[in-house]
Amino acid sequence: VQYGHFDDDAREYVIETPATPLPWINYLGNEHFFSLISNTGGGYSFYRDAKLRRITRYRYNSVPEDSGSRNYYISLMEPVTDNTADDSSAPAEAPASAGTLRPALTWSPTFLPSKTPLDAYECRHGMGYTVFRAAKAGIETELTAFVPLHTTAEINHLAVKNTTGREVVVDVTGSVEWCLWNAVDDSSNFQRNLSTGEVEVEQTETSTMLYHKTEFKERRDHYAFYSVNEPTVGFDTCRADFLGKFNGWDTPDVIASGESKNSIAYGWYPIAANHVRLTLQPGEERMLVFLLGYVEFPEAAEHPEVKWQDGDAKAGIINKQPAHELFDRFNTSEKVFAAFRELRAYWDELLGGFQVTTGDERLDRMVNIWNQYQCMVTFNLSRSASYYESGMGRGMGFRDSNQDLLGFVHMIPGRARERILDIAATQLPDGSAWHQYQPLTKKGNADIGGGFNDDPLWLVASVFAYLNETGDASVLRESVQFDNAAGSEQPLIEHLRRSVHYTMTHRGPHGLPLIGRADWNDCLNLNCFSTTPGESFQTVENNDTGVAESVFIAGMFVLYGEQYCQILERYGATDLNMDDSSVADEVRDVRAAVAEVTEAAMTAGWDGDWFVRAYDALGEKVGSHVNDEGQIYIEPQGMCVMAGLGVQDGRAATALASVKERLTCRWGTAILAPAYTTYHVELGEISTYPVGYKENGGIFCHNNPWISIAETKVGDDDEAFEVYRRTCPAYLEPYSDIHLTEPYVYCQMVAGPESPTPGQGKNSWLTGTAAWTFVDVSQFLLGIQPTFDGLRLDPHMPSRFGQLHVERLWRGTRYLIDIERTGERSLVVDGQPVDGNVIPQAPAGTEEVNVRLTI
Amino acid sequence: VQYGHFDDDAREYVIETPATPLPWINYLGNEHFFSLISNTGGGYSFYRDAKLRRITRYRYNSVPEDSGSRNYYISLMEPVTDNTADDSSAPAEAPASAGTLRPALTWSPTFLPSKTPLDAYECRHGMGYTVFRAAKAGIETELTAFVPLHTTAEINHLAVKNTTGREVVVDVTGSVEWCLWNAVDDSSNFQRNLSTGEVEVEQTETSTMLYHKTEFKERRDHYAFYSVNEPTVGFDTCRADFLGKFNGWDTPDVIASGESKNSIAYGWYPIAANHVRLTLQPGEERMLVFLLGYVEFPEAAEHPEVKWQDGDAKAGIINKQPAHELFDRFNTSEKVFAAFRELRAYWDELLGGFQVTTGDERLDRMVNIWNQYQCMVTFNLSRSASYYESGMGRGMGFRDSNQDLLGFVHMIPGRARERILDIAATQLPDGSAWHQYQPLTKKGNADIGGGFNDDPLWLVASVFAYLNETGDASVLRESVQFDNAAGSEQPLIEHLRRSVHYTMTHRGPHGLPLIGRADWNDCLNLNCFSTTPGESFQTVENNDTGVAESVFIAGMFVLYGEQYCQILERYGATDLNMDDSSVADEVRDVRAAVAEVTEAAMTAGWDGDWFVRAYDALGEKVGSHVNDEGQIYIEPQGMCVMAGLGVQDGRAATALASVKERLTCRWGTAILAPAYTTYHVELGEISTYPVGYKENGGIFCHNNPWISIAETKVGDDDEAFEVYRRTCPAYLEPYSDIHLTEPYVYCQMVAGPESPTPGQGKNSWLTGTAAWTFVDVSQFLLGIQPTFDGLRLDPHMPSRFGQLHVERLWRGTRYLIDIERTGERSLVVDGQPVDGNVIPQAPAGTEEVNVRLTI
Structure with a gap:
């Protein structure tokens, strides 16, 4: 219906x-x-x-x-x-x-x-x-x-x-x-x-x-x-x-x-x-x-x-x-x-920077209109006010805001730059971050505090995306405070360094990053053993044994640690006044840590058919076949494969096959399975929800595009698109009586296959799903990837999409890109054949570039 | 209506x-x-x-x-x-x-x-x-x-x-x-x-x-x-x-x-x-x-x-x-x-301890039923949940709870004793107090903090009332923590001592008590110079110059300092193991301070025709004829005269005449006049309300009984009763269309004479008005005053009340008291004439005592 x-x-x-x-x-x-x-x-x-x-x-x-x-x-x-009066002298034609x-x-x-x-x-x-x-x-x-x-x-x-x-x-x-x-x-x-x-x-x-x-x-x-x-x-x-x-x-x-x-x-x-x-x-x-x-x-x-x-x-x-x-x-x-x-006219211009014609009207309308629009709304509103967010509570999330930026940076790069600097100023001197900050004051929110150990790495992700979009390396030299404290100013690149080193120096017994209060999954609270109703799982840390580790952050560190190295290699000498040896030293140290974490993820973090989710405060595995419930979680499968882990040796494909088999239903891919039927004090809020809802086995739409991207990494383009399609609202329009929420925007959560109401959506509009699905569809499925110095074309659409036309405004030039499936790879830019799949950045002032890619 | x-x-x-x-x-x-x-x-x-x-x-x-x-x-x-069916075979008598x-x-x-x-x-x-x-x-x-x-x-x-x-x-x-x-x-x-x-x-x-x-x-x-x-x-x-x-x-x-x-x-x-x-x-x-x-x-x-x-x-x-x-x-x-x-049956017993027959059915129903009932509701609910208190916010007030106790101690002395000990345990070691505490944890509320300098003296008032009601001096020996800290236990009498000494040691340039964040009037914030919307006037102290003084607390100190001395004199040697000289020393010191504060109140605190309200942080008078607005406030007139200030020299009567002339209308006595038309940063929240509402010129019912009691002190019994009557809900029943709130309970505030809606009530039920009006009507108008060792009879009813019958359960004995206006003073207890106006406490086990007082 x-x-x-x-x-x-x-x-x-x-x-x-x-x-x-x-x-x-x-x-x-x-x-x-x-x-x-x-x-x-x-x-x-x-x-x-x-x-x-x-x-x-x-x-x-x-x-x-x-x-x-x-x-x-x-x-x-x-x-x-007046029925009681007998005065009928009023003319009928009054x-x-x-x-x-x-x-x-x-x-x-x-x-x-x-x-x-x-x-x-x-x-x-x-x-x-x-x-x-x-x-x-x-x-x-x-x-x-x-x-x-x-x-x-x-x-x-x-x-x-x-x-x-x-x-x-x-x-x-x-x-x-x-x-x-x-x-x-x-x-x-x-x-x-x-x-x-x-x-x-x-x-x-x-x-x-x-x-x-x-x-x-x-x-x-x-x-x-x-x-x-x-x-x-x-x-x-x-x-x-x-x-x-x-x-x-x-x-x-x-x-x-x-x-x-x-x-x-x-x-x-x-x-x-x-x-x-x-x-x-x-x-x-x-x-x-x-x-x-x-x-x-x-x-x-x-x-x-x-x-x-x-x-x-x-x-x-x-x-x-x-x-x-x-x-x-x-x-x-x-x-x-x-x-x-x-x-x-304002919106025509905003949306005009990325327009696609694919032959699938649902796909086109999401990419050209609604997904971009929703990304702008998350820029404007963050998580403050929707029909589910009462506008009374939280400020801007450090993690949320960095991820949201991935979705709007191409539309409003100038405001994205401001946002990056605002966010970075709430980072703490040790490299960790306030989990939220107040938009009016831009100060960290002490009620929530910090200690969410994925937070700092997301800053690398947003800066990397900004550099790819704009090439504006001056942002790395911007002087930014720590904790909004006067006198603490350092160039933004130093903020990135501390982000990366925070993870390097906060690792647990298996060499995996410590999870802190939670990682991306705010409800996985491994150091909070709460027995008091109403107590916040996010702010209580009453049993931090120093051993709870996150395989998800391991994947993040591999991905964003490498992005940090690429930033240094590209801009260190030219834009940051670093000498070659200090760039080389730092890159070597970070890549060494990335290698260590990779090794840890592929040993302690590998469960046989998928990636383990975490180790809890007692040193026990979370998200493993050894568990009765919560045997497999989606997040490490998505993030680790996006980071390239197991892609060469086939374990990535194995993990994704497990995701498809154990987590995926017609409404999307659930966050974990089987859902927890009882409260696990050692896991926290995740086990408080009824079976199949929210973090306890719901389809948490935000992480579905990670799986889609991961599928492109292992080359299953059909499944990559299917993952995208299952949660995409325009495709759900005929099922609005089940899905309930708006068919033009993503919601945060869809009730999972184990729930009594599978497919029922909740918390529409203000979700990081908007940004990540746009990253997925624009950069991985359609494959238009801005890089430091060019526009890479790497489409992963199912074979039934024979022809694609994309218009992409990038650094002031409009790239008119035709992609055709011919079975032969070639790239022609303004009539000139180009090796590889990267369109070089056009000279400043170029209005249009015509591109033809065959694959 | x-x-x-x-x-x-x-x-x-x-x-x-x-x-x-x-x-x-x-x-x-x-x-x-x-x-x-x-x-x-x-x-x-x-x-x-x-x-x-x-x-x-x-x-x-x-x-x-x-x-x-x-x-x-x-x-x-x-x-x-079913009109569409032609099956009419259903029997009509079905x-x-x-x-x-x-x-x-x-x-x-x-x-x-x-x-x-x-x-x-x-x-x-x-x-x-x-x-x-x-x-x-x-x-x-x-x-x-x-x-x-x-x-x-x-x-x-x-x-x-x-x-x-x-x-x-x-x-x-x-x-x-x-x-x-x-x-x-x-x-x-x-x-x-x-x-x-x-x-x-x-x-x-x-x-x-x-x-x-x-x-x-x-x-x-x-x-x-x-x-x-x-x-x-x-x-x-x-x-x-x-x-x-x-x-x-x-x-x-x-x-x-x-x-x-x-x-x-x-x-x-x-x-x-x-x-x-x-x-x-x-x-x-x-x-x-x-x-x-x-x-x-x-x-x-x-x-x-x-x-x-x-x-x-x-x-x-x-x-x-x-x-x-x-x-x-x-x-x-x-x-x-x-x-x-x-x-x-439970309520029959609770209310039966104080029953009166006066010939005025409105008076009788308030005293016998509704005023006592409301006092019990304030015991149960404090200020937590009403149609105006959303049940989401505040805990128990230190000041509120002590005053509420004055209204219910005669009904449930055992639970009053518990309440006193709970309250006292939230006192801070220096004698000051947390302004609120949470009923579930009984801990002080750090969000609000302390520094409301009237707070500690109210503890003396409640303990004095408890002793008068019960004679149970053992409460003074109860070991009670400060700030709920283990190891800080001291006998309750030490809590009283610190309360009194806190005021003695916190006085300003005129020798008057410092006001702190506010005194009884939470909206008189003399050390908070707030310019930020939404900032709490109660918790911000950004300009404490150490000179803002309260004449109201001066009156309180005179009244409750003396009560403290009387407690020591009565119970120090017999129940508290104090030797005579330490009692005498302490009493001498306190009375000396009382004399000093009295002197200060009658000089710096006297404005010519009424008591000044306060001195602000700039050393300027508040509530004086030198002000353009807020020239006269009700609180010091009530409290100072209750404490006996100016009663001998006629200044009390002068102050009360000013109250009648400048503050009183048919709906009651306003808190101040003229109301503030503009915001006074040096006064705080009081000047934020629209003219005639709440603390800015509304009739704040809580303090009206103080004026009524004060009128009995200067002998104007008719006006004492009129003050009582004006805000008494049963008398307002015919004006319910104007008054709006329930005609059986008091409300906190009635819109004042300067407001656009005089007589309009707000915030019914949970107000200290219940306790204070019951103290007024029972102990001062009807004049049945429990004391340490007897029941004093000192009625101050208007002369039209020729005969009164009161039944008063006191310390297990029911006193059946007939009061008759004969023009001649006599007191007969169980047939025996008694000198003075105090009925001695009956021997334990006495069920009834018959009393006849003529006046």
Whole structure:
């Protein structure tokens, strides 16, 4: 069963029913102002930080689900007829707008909150925008929601068209519920919050602007507003007045009566509702611009008077000048359309850097549109705010952010560079890293701490990817602090050195890297023996015996240790002022360690038919045939083979065959098998989940592309593609009733084959799966690999893909690449045959290079 | 406007409409299992800790409000008639229960969640129980909710009676939504939680028990269940299946269709719904016992196998034995009725220790019933869980807990003694105190820290009250740790000494006590100059200049320093093994300091017409006529006069006249005036609130009784009573539409005269107001004052109260006291005239003493 369809020309997913299995969402915003928006209009907005600057309120785990924000109501109005009076002198031909009116029928252009069945409904999630088309009783609406570029506001542009053939009066009410800024405090500190809410109202003959200024009196330098660019017949700012007793947002009193109360909120629950009355002639269309804006006065720290009208804090009237300016930028539909065109052009450019034609429309739409789009969303949001991440908790992950970068570096290399420097500054002097850092302060999060021993190596991965994409070796010379401490600055290359040496110097009894609190699998907590409910498995280390080792990190070290060596060899002498002998010494030392770790992985880390996962704090194997449960884990099979381990001697192929046999089902490859039926205190959180869910035997999509890449390493291109396809959302579209989550983006986890609900997806959008699947499909399946000095072509598509066309923008030049399966290898670049499979970087200023590869 | 009435004989408040201005609630539970329950059945249950062991889910700030827990549905069923079939062979006289049935009409016996208008509705909040009586379509229901004594379960006993005169089939479905134990995690950590939910179902021919066992697999040793003692026709445990798409708890799919789905929750949102079908003859009544139970296995730490059926963790079936035992204790209405009678007897005894007859029924019901009841609720709940305290945040307050004790020590002196020792153990070695401690661990809360300089003196107040109530001087010898540190034990009297000396040694330039982070007014933060939004005013001390002083603490020191001296003089030699000279030395030193502080308060602390509030970190006066705003504060006027300052020289009366003139309105006495219109960085949170709310000019009910007591000190008994009356909820009952909160309990704050909404109450139930108003009315207005060795009678009632009768249980003897206004003072005890106004303590074993006082 599917609930919509892709419109690839428009780069949209078109949802055809409000009743998707779960709210299917989209993200608006590109810089600082962000919104979530579901296919029924749910969601919320925030400025930069979803916890500290939440603008509108959203109720997670609400009943009914997905209610409470971005509430629009359309009411077809009818005259009040007083049955008790016998005065029938009113002319029958009176215009519809005459006399007292009341709602005859009310609906929402987004279906929710009113829940009135619609005659027509369509939700189009596009690149940074969402459009709702609805029709009811001859009234057609189109609601377009987006955040313009360089703007701290969400536009809700509403077109209302009368197709009834008669004059009608239509009331339109738009409303939002304010969050009192700090989302955690907003949902818990009622003894204070119910007394703090404050609003202002500015109703003129041409517009109404409703301001939310809670705590502006004191330390905040920001407020929000919700406006409409037409005269209103009323407004409300007090939730209780607007909704009335016992009502939800589906049936507010004010909407039922058609009469706004012009209420002013004093504490309790401030909202903003703007009520417009339109008289529409037959065929007439009117357009309204609702604007949800955010204004701040950073200069108030120095000049507090700027916050206030006439500089008068005591009078307490806020300075509305910046709000007026923002309003004026979008106070006509023409201005809105122009901003919308700019937004579309922005995305055209972003996505245009990698476009493919393969003959498989599902593959094309994922690569060309949705996978790249999701990578941008992970850049913007990290793991902060989705329908599963409540925006209240964690900061940016060191590990997450480095991996996410692999997916967006080709679109926004400049911002990727900034991100690398931010991340590196949270590394600790010994080479380890804070596990998370706060995006607002960019400081390490002491609540979580460090000690996740895979973390530092991911920094090598992201820098290596950045160098391949840009060739910008100057980043290696950038002076970056450790632990954000002034005076600790060192060139970025020194950060990489410490990352690599941290692993070299933290190895266990088998010569394998120590795992620390956890490696990539946050739930494999080998030094935490927890018996206290609610205790964090990630932050408790109560039994660190110094022997728990990770074969997964071993694979990482082989892979990223080698990347580090290649960076030194390529840029050490030319860009880092290193003399040849110090480059040679360092490379020799690291490669010696890589060889040692390789040896350890292939002996202590090899179980006979697959790679062992780890050794626990008692020195016992994890992920081995000797275990009753959790005999095989996916991660070391993927990472070790990606690093090349066992590729020559066939053990890689053996390991991957075991993966296919023991972990793979139609929905993807599970993280381990058999799942743990009981709690293992020596393993940690991994064994807490019910069988088949999350880290206990779920299909953790993030690591599936590692297997796909690994299959390309051993030459099984068909299975490489199958691994890619099984978790790829576009291919799952026909099974949306089972998969549940959006068919246009990846989710973190799909319930595994041992679960009671195999195939059921959870935690869509904010997952490292986006970046890794894009790396897999672009660099390994399609095989377009940027390198330090050229673009390597090494496709591993199944043989049924006879012809591929790829457009790849790389270092300012657009490479137009045709790949054809002829059975004979050749590479022709701008008409010139080239040996090998690497296209040399074109001279600066070259616009296009035409490439033809035959294989 | 009022929404109900008092039924004093039953000790109940009877709410006559579901549409109270706010949910009006009650508390169930007396030891470890607690529930909140509103007049529409809302609320939630928890075991001991509202954050860590929340059993059912509740959505604070929900829309619609007060939805989502304790959901009962009654459906009158009718046969499905198939209009398309022409088979009319079914006999017309078929019984109502024959054939396929569907709901003809559905309602909730608590009105919510279904919202169907009822023919009759009544909610009776009693002492530890709530009864809902409803009628609809000839079906009468009575739902009684209570937590039996010594039981970890809430009973919902439902009687259903058919008064239609014909046979009917009635479907009854009871349901709860499970919280995944940790209320904070439950409302934020969805990426994990949506995969963890697990249930078991045990449906037999006589009952159905639905078990919630999330995380039982791993570290939890507890589960919950929801059962009914009748056969069910179906059940549900999966919320999405039960509710269906887009529905709230008002219109679940299963209720609309009348067909349970027997759903099993795998993750997502586990619930429990039990569906019973009753066929009722005319006049027949049936009774159902729904039980929400909690079971734990503390022995599992040593013997983990006890958690599992047959000790088999791998099979994963929970050990249901304790649940079955709990179920069996209440599996008939007779057993339920017996438990209900026990509960009522328990409360009769608790409240019976203080009963008054004054001729003013409002006064009597507050003293005899509701004020004492509220004091017990503050004992049980502290500030953890109400409709304003989300149960997620704070622990027990050092200051709060000591003051709460003043209100319940006469009812449960033994538990008061335990509480004192718990509190004292969180004192720090230097005499200061952790500001809060966690009830589960009893450790100080390091997130909040200490440095609230009033805190330690409140320990003297509670111990003094305990000694007056019990005469049990052994408590002073109890060995108590400092900061819960082993080896730091000292007798309790040493804790008192350090409390008093902490103030003596922490005084500022005027000789007044330093305020620290704040004193009683948590929002007067004189050493915190905060400019960062969201930063806690209580924990930041960034500008402690060492000069910010509190006149309020000065008053406290005079009052409680003297009490400490009296304790030493009375018990030092006899009970504490102190020699006379060390008692004398200590008393001399303390009284000398008291004299110094008195002098400072009457000079630097005196503003001319009232007491100054404080000196800020810049050495400027706070609460003085020299200020533009915040010229006069209530707290020092109350506390200093209670301590006797200015009583002799008339300045106390002057200060109180200023209070009346400048702070008092019909709704009570505001905390300060004029309210602050702008933020004062040097004052802190107090100036953040909108004008007239909370600490910025609201009526903070807690301190109103101080003024009432102070008025008795200066002899204005009429105003003393008026101050009491203005905030007393029973007197506000006619104004419930303005006051909003429950007319049977105090709220923390009423919007002040400068606010836009004067008289509007907030934050009802969990406030120190309960204890202090009870101290005021019982000890100062009625004037029954326990002392170390006798019961002092010193009534200060207005002259219109000609006769008073008080029954006071004190140290095992019931004193039956008649007070008559004759114009002549005399005291007769058991027929014997007594000099003065102190009834000597009766000999042990004396059951009753008859007392007659004339004044």
